Amino acid sequence: MVVQAATESVSPFERGSELESRLVEMKAALRDKGVAVTRKRAKLLEVLLASDRHPSASEIHEGVCAAYPGTSLATIYNTIEILKETGQVLEIEFSASANRYDGRIPVSHPHLVCLQCEKVEDMDYTAPHDPLDRVSQTTGYEIVRLRTDYYGTCPECQEASQVLLGERGRL
Secondary structure, three states: OOOOOOOHHHOOOOOOOHHHHHHHHHHHHHHHOOOOOOHHHHHHHHHHHHOOOOOEHHHHHHHHHHHOOOOOHHHHHHHHHHHHHOOOOEEEOOOOOOOEEEOOOOOOOOEEEEOOOOOEEEOOOOOOOHHHHHHHHHHOOOOOOOOOEEEEOOHHHHHHHHHHHHHHHHO
């Protein structure tokens, strides 16, 4: 699947939009680390922000290569690493498949993960930070993040399964 930023005619990066603000913030973070914001890196940021599907590095690479063929995967990983270090990207780690990246909400938050199509979605939920404080006070740990993911079957895959079952019943 190629993840691309929206075309110029329907850009999600309209002046004053939340995505445009995130784009400016991410570019500033790269510059603050002494990293030039090249056209390829700017495209990487756009691809990352334009997708609400939490793309993998490979999907980001495909999106950047659509505009700039020959972009190395190392450029993608190196840039993502800097964005992670500066708190601009949240890495969502999976042991069984490729890690995914969230540039829209770069702080710990819950996700919904479909076990069939591997879609990863943000869960519309604001968790209180009190549990983190309580754990920190009780254990002495300095808690920096909490990870909660909910695994199941998304509505689209459920519907597709029902359609398949219905077709089998008619055979």
